[in-house]
Amino acid sequence: MTTKPASLRLDDQLCFSLYSASRAVTGLYRTLLDDLELTYPQYLVMLALWDDDERLVKELGIALNLDSGTLSPLLKRLETAGLVRRDRREDDERSVRISLTEQGKDLKKKAVGIPDIVAEAMALSPTQLDEMRSAMSLLTDSVNAYRASHT
Amino acid sequence: MTTKPASLRLDDQLCFSLYSASRAVTGLYRTLLDDLELTYPQYLVMLALWDDDERLVKELGIALNLDSGTLSPLLKRLETAGLVRRDRREDDERSVRISLTEQGKDLKKKAVGIPDIVAEAMALSPTQLDEMRSAMSLLTDSVNAYRASHT
DNA sequence: CGCAACTCAGTTGTACACAACTAAGTTGTC
DNA sequence: GACAACTTAGTTGTGTACAACTGAGTTGCG
Numbered sequence: 194m195t196t197k198p199a200s201l202r203l204d205d206q207l208c209f210s211l212y213s214a215s216r217a218v219t220g221l222y223r224t225l226l227d228d229l230e231l232t233y234p235q236y237l238v239m240l241a242l243w244d245d246d247e248r249l250v251k252e253l254g255i256a257l258n259l260d261s262g263t264l265s266p267l268l269k270r271l272e273t274a275g276l277v278r279r280d281r282r283e284d285d286e287r288s289v290r291i292s293l294t295e296q297g298k299d300l301k302k303k304a305v306g307i308p309d310i311v312a313e314a315m316a317l318s319p320t321q322l323d324e325m326r327s328a329m330s331l332l333t334d335s336v337n338a339y340r341a342s343h344t
Numbered sequence: 345m346t347t348k349p350a351s352l353r354l355d356d357q358l359c360f361s362l363y364s365a366s367r368a369v370t371g372l373y374r375t376l377l378d379d380l381e382l383t384y385p386q387y388l389v390m391l392a393l394w395d396d397d398e399r400l401v402k403e404l405g406i407a408l409n410l411d412s413g414t415l416s417p418l419l420k421r422l423e424t425a426g427l428v429r430r431d432r433r434e435d436d437e438r439s440v441r442i443s444l445t446e447q448g449k450d451l452k453k454k455a456v457g458i459p460d461i462v463a464e465a466m467a468l469s470p471t472q473l474d475e476m477r478s479a480m481s482l483l484t485d486s487v488n489a490y491r492a493s494h495t
Numbered sequence: 496c497g498c499a500a501c502t503c504a505g506t507t508g509t510a511c512a513c514a515a516c517t518a519a520g521t522t523g524t525c
Numbered sequence: 526g527a528c529a530a531c532t533t534a535g536t537t538g539t540g541t542a543c544a545a546c547t548g549a550g551t552t553g554c555g
Binding site for chain 3: 421
């Protein structure tokens with residue numbers, strides 16, 4: 194006896210509900226971040242920097258799983274907005290250090306309320322949120338491991 | 345006693361793990377769909393059409409939660425690739441009917457194996473897959489309901 | 496030292512997403 | 526029948542994602 198093969202129906206697929214959920218959440222953030230004049234990926238970079246004021250582009254790339262093709266223009270926009278500085282490291286001229294300006298640090302005040310609003314919109318208990326978060330991380334790790342092993 | 349406010353740490357947030365998971369899965373599809381010369385959103389459109397050969401652009405938009413700004417150029421590319429036809433409906437000239445060409449129908453044969461590979465990469469049991477799928481759908485509905493109620 | 500291999504950020508090109516808008520067609524109401 | 530309100534697809538502009546590539550800088554090794 195073999196396992197029933199997965200169907201090709203749109204609604205049956207986890208990947209589609211994942212894709213829909215991700216876009217719905219990003220859409221919610223769009224409204225919430227309107228006031229801060231940030232996009233969602235820009236907000237993620239700011240989160241990383243609020244946590245630790247100085248990061249190399251490479252470190253941000255690892256933290257967010259984004260490459261320089263995405264980060265370089267995004268960081269340039271944050272710089273133009275006056276939220277971050279970009280300086281070449283003096284002891285390794287290949288690296289660029291991203292650091293928060295005062296304005297960038299200040300913006301955190303406007304962001305503190307956002308996670309709670311998102312949690313409310315998701316209509317899940319803290320326990321459910323946490324279970325889902327770890328299930329998602331596990332899924333990401335499995336998929337990325339599979340991808341790495343099937344170059 | 346009040347609930348502890350959600351933190352602003354990147355790794356604590358469900359939204360970020362959701363965003364990462366979605367991108368990881370899309371990345372896996374990129375490899376799997378390389379052979380069919382489809383992108384992931386194009387594949388979703390093809391899934392919808394393999395299920396039901398003829399759809400209005402509007403119906404596709406509802407099924408995939410995508411607007412014409414995304415669908416119109418995407419469908420044009422599928423047309424150029426010879427996979428779909430686009431005709432104005434004769435009884436309502438505003439609507440455009442999308443239908444599969446023979447080549448578009450044939451492509452399904454190359455796609456049938458994909459869901460099983462994805463399921464394998466996700467390393468989840470069929471039960472877990474299904475639980476996660478419904479949890480994701482619920483999340484999407486909650487978030488969209490919240491968005492709708494907070495215009 | 497010399498220089499090939501590697502690292503890092505940035506650029507280019509393609510394809511989404513989505514807001515805001517346009518243009519053409521349809522419907523409801525008087 | 527006239528016409529405002531609405532529907533539908535498409536266009537424009539901005540900002541991701543990501544592959545492929547470039548160029549400057551660093552490191553390891555003979």
